[in-house]
Amino acid sequence: MLKVNSIDVFYGNIQALKGVSLEVNEGEIVTLIGANGAGKSTLLKTLSGLLKPKKGTIEYLGQSIAGKPAQSIVKAGISHVPEGRRVFANMTVEDNLDLGAYLRSDRAEIAKDKERVFNIFPILLERRKQLSGTLSGGEQQMLAMGRAIMAKPKLLLLDEPSMGLAPIMVKTIFNTIEEIRKEGTTILLVEQNAHMALSIADRAYVIETGKVVLSGTAKELQETEQVKAAYLGGL
């Protein structure tokens, strides 16, 4: 479905990604783990058109999307839930969801999808008229995901959805991710919480200082010593 072929990405003179390649197949949950500043978010931003790769290709459903503007990538079915939620704080929950469907015009379908979002996250239904800035962190994260679902994506990019969330919320979020996948959306998940991520993912990539250093099935990686030490330690 998605094929990234040795891309280089820069911020000014700083090179954040160095020849990164990866693949995501239809229906999979693929997770990307790595330390702070490894370049995970950078990769997602490049996929969703916020950044342009200097080198390399990105192929999505057989078409090249590298360097295309964000709106056409959204239109093609890639939806990105950015790091730190980034909900539109001064707008209501419902407005946020409507913006998720910004490029769509099929009213009936939109209404149906909204129902679906409210089914997955009942709390959002309760808060639909509340300004999203006053939601709690977990609720905002749900809203961000709901907003992305409203775009009816084929591929959902999630950037650290569990960051800063209470343990019970983390569980809910991960359950939801599996739910979304069941409904037919492919997911590329970036996580610090490697433990949880690997437990729901099919395959995984480990990224360090802008390079992919390891890849394999989630099971394999969970067993790898290197991963254990750096990303699963602690607990």
Next chain:
Amino acid sequence: MEWLQQLINGISLGSIYALIALGYTMVYGIIKLINFAHGDVFMIGAFIGFFAIARWGLGFFPALILAMVVCAILGVLIERIAYKRLRNATRIAALITAIGVSLLIEYTTIFFRGAQPEAYPDVIPNKSFHFLGAQISMQSIMILSVSIVLMIILQFIVHKTKIGKAMRAVSYDEEAARLMGINVDNTISITFAIGSALAGAAGVIFGIYYTKIDPLMGIIPGVKAFVAAVLGGIGIIPGAVAGGMVLGVVETVVSALGFSLWRDAAAFVILILILIFRPSGIFGKNTREKV
């Protein structure tokens, strides 16, 4: 009776401020730029209307539309050429550029036509009628209605339409807006087009109401409209109208009391007092920074 008359005077002055402040607040609300050139777009609008009516023989409405269209285009050009590059620069850099653009428009106009004023022809007969002993002119009723109608339309556009939601999204988080599939550049251009068209309309109406226009006419109403927008809570559309009214009435009352020389000072005193007690203006939500 004299006081009723003064109140009416104040409201009609306030509606002019409100009309200009609407465009100011609109642009500010979306890209947080104090567009100092707004007053000059207003001036260009007044001149376009003047030429349309006096030289090319157009009627009031065609002239108004023409002025709005030309100003919309001018606004978009200004944004694309002078402000777009600075979207990620500091606010103050954008402010300085806006001052530069303002001077450029003023003095380019003077370069091509001189600094002398021009007098608007009478296109709308200014009948007036009496009400409880006070005199109300048709023109001031027209201006008040135009301001309020425009306010409602703008409020509707910004809060109820898709493009309005896109504008608010862009204003809050440009990058997240792009992830929604919003074309940020176009959205900002549309904002400038609307704001500048409003300035153009205000210019024509100002010309008809006050007759005299000149290349530097935008400076003072520009600053006053800015004050009005801040008074009402900058970025808030009904706030611009409320701020304009407050400013107009305060100025009128001060003059009516015989302190016309202190009029502008009084306007600023009110501004400062309101800001001290309501640091985000009359309608501004006093949001404490969430830490």
Next chain:
Amino acid sequence: GNKDEKSSGGGGGNSDEIKVGLNLELSGPVASYGSGISKGAKLAIDEINKAGGIDGKKIVPVEIDNKSDAAEATAAAIKLATQEKAVAQIGSATSGDTVAAVQIANKNKMPVIGPSATSETVTVNEKGEVNEYAFRTCFIDPFQGQVAAQFALDTLKAKNVAIFSDSASDYAKGLAKAFKDTIEKNGGKVVAQESYVAKDTDFKSTLTRLKSKKPDFIYIPGYYEEVGLIIKQARAAGIDVPLMGGDGWDSPKMVELAGKDALNKTYFTNHYSSEDPDEKIQKFVKAFKAANSDQAPDAFNALGYDTVYWLKDAIERAGSTDGEKVKDALASTKDLSLVTGKFSVDDKHNTVKSATVLEFKDGKQVFNSKVNP
């Protein structure tokens, strides 16, 4: 050529040209006054040069924009005196900007003529001494105010008068003061005195206030840009008493701004009337229109024009471009007849000339009477 003339302060490097400085408000808030003078002065310079110049020397204008700012006007005067070595400075339009140049003028022996600097302080300093190198083309403020007051009392039989003047201009303040003094001295009563600030556009609240005082005559010294609007708004507010002002009213724009009907029953004192059939005046009006896409000249244009001719006359009488001699010639001007009237200079460097009272009738300026000082 007078090669022997070792120009001390004047003359310029090139002996067959005469450098004349124009230190004017070409940008900033009163740019329209400065550019008005500039247009009139340049027309005169062109005419003189076409007619062979002064003693065969061409006049070269050196124009500097002082941005309507006294500090810039000082700097500009310094530049004219020291760098350009101008024979004389024409300008500035406002008294303040002219005063800013006066000390430079005295120091550098460069005569300064303010075409429209009507304030007494231009030629006489605080200690009452005459500023030797300062002159003006217009008459001084008090004279016009007196004429207007006499006219109100004697011709219009006004008793309860009101004053509405521009407080940001010392010109208007000077007129208002002289008017008030004369009215009170002659038994009239000033029932209200109000001010506005130049660049205002909305005068309704003060007019409403004035109306409630029921005056039978209102004196409005100021410039046409605001006065035009004031008259329009006053008539709309139902004030139908006679209105009067000074030479600042003189502009073809006045009729456009105020409207024909509103202008009925309004009068102003002026240097001249552009409607005056006098040959000299009509020649000027025609030439000006030809040079400025059919625009009729206003008072600033006329004063700028006259200033150049006055300077020419003085240089010719002095027989030299030496600053000191030109100054003496300017100071001894007597009965010089120009577009804005026949005038002489008194010992305080004030220009003594007659004033004309004009009346608007259906949008036309009509000669009413002439008052000699």
Next chain:
Amino acid sequence: MSNLLLKVEDVGIHFGGLKAVSDLNMEMYQGELIGLIGPNGAGKTTSFNMLTGVYKPTEGVITFDGKKMNNMSPHQVTKSGVSRTFQNIRLFKELSVLDNVKVANHSLAHHSVFSSILRLPSHFSGEAKMERESIEFLKIFGLDKYMHELAKNLPYGMQRRLEIARALAAKPKLLLLDEPAAGMNPQETHDLMELIALIREKFDLTILLIEHDMGLVMGICERIYVLDHGQLIAHGSPEEIRHNPKVIEAYLGEEVAE
């Protein structure tokens, strides 16, 4: 137990209609390390903000070290010995790492504006002392090699550390840490735990800590307060909290508790 350092009595705050925190009661004794946990939006950060003077409580009394703190502004609170880090890092981005720490050291120095302007000896000795002490702190945190780097150029983990170093440079008695391990991987979190233990010893600190990483909280806190919807729902030792049904329902979820 040693002496009572902080006493929070019936403290509450509301924003418009929203009651963010109500009837909060807490006590902290000299030298304790206490956790404050709860679901998102429970009011933890808001409580910190009240403790540090950033928000004024609408009700209740906060007493620190025998002094009432309700109406103090943040800098006064800091001077009386409470200092903090922020949930979303708030370093002085354009200042160097060293200067960030010096800023916090500010209120411990005494040279006046005049002595600085006139460059009197007291200026030089004062500045030199600030520099010495600041470098000292940086060394403890292993940040001294980045001394002249701008704060914004530090890697994320280092920025978190610098925030703690900066908070310490104000020489507090009570240190408030708001999610210090957020965004850190297990390895980094582990290092952080050790660091917290170390500074607590070295500076004789009392620490109050907000954290969602249960490994960290349960691992180092002696007591834990649990907030939900602005209200205290539980209080006790990690063991008690782990098995408290209310906490499990509102916050932990089943698995973590087992």
Next chain:
Amino acid sequence: MKKSKVFWIYVAIALVVYAVVQFMISSGNFDMYYSNLFITIAINVILAVSLHLVIGITGQFSIGHAGFLAVGAYVSAIFTTNLGWPFPIALLMGAIAAAIAGLIVGIPTLRLKGDYLAIATLGFAEIIRIIFLNIDYVGGAAGMQVDYLTTWTYAFFVALITVVVISNFTNSRHGRACIAVREDEVAADSMGINTTYYKVLAFAIGSFFAGLAGGLFSHNFFIIQPSQFGFLKSFDILIYVVLGGLGSLSGSIIAAILLTVISLYLQDFPETRMIIYSLVLIIVMLYRPAGLMGTKEVTDLFKFGKKSKGGNVNE
């Protein structure tokens, strides 16, 4: 330690410039035109540097600096021209009056933020101007004639003192506190910095020096009028600071010198001067949005290796 040495080298260079200009003036090589140019430059440098402290260092968006210039100009002129006091004392009185005005303006407004603060300071400056406009004692709109007392020596040494004081202030714990306020007010407050105190202090110091500049200004131009102190004057000063680079002391000095010279040069093109000026402004901001110097100082350019920035000096 090195850095302070560099600083004194610059002071020495400045003194040499002073001596050369002074020699040229007293020997008659520089006429009034040049001496006036140099005095104007010095005045604008004082204005730029004093506003730099408020905006560049403390981050308070003040666009009403001309108000304090006006207070200094009028008060000092009253002391010399109307009361006959010696010029240096009058200068000081003007500066003190301006500093007091700064306190009066600063205490209520400095709790405002960003654009709200900007419009409030602009408003105060206008109020100050209108007050002078309505006081007949100082001539009202017609203005006040002032004795010509400013000399190159006065202008230069006041400018030098301004630069030294503000640079010394900036490079101390007090300046650091101001920069912390600029960077993050909440964090600064939480680190024990009395943010109100430092904001007001910076504002008062800035106003003090603007007042000094006002004294030099009024005694250099024979006449002062309220219209000279409108918001466009405030914008001129603001432009020096932003064009030079927010937070860069030397940047604001360089911009003040450059723009003064450009402005003078453009006098020869009255029809197009404002067009050219505004184009210069726009183009510089578009291509160097952080200003000519960014946050760097001239002293940084002659350094090897990385050093901290933001007005910091390690003595």
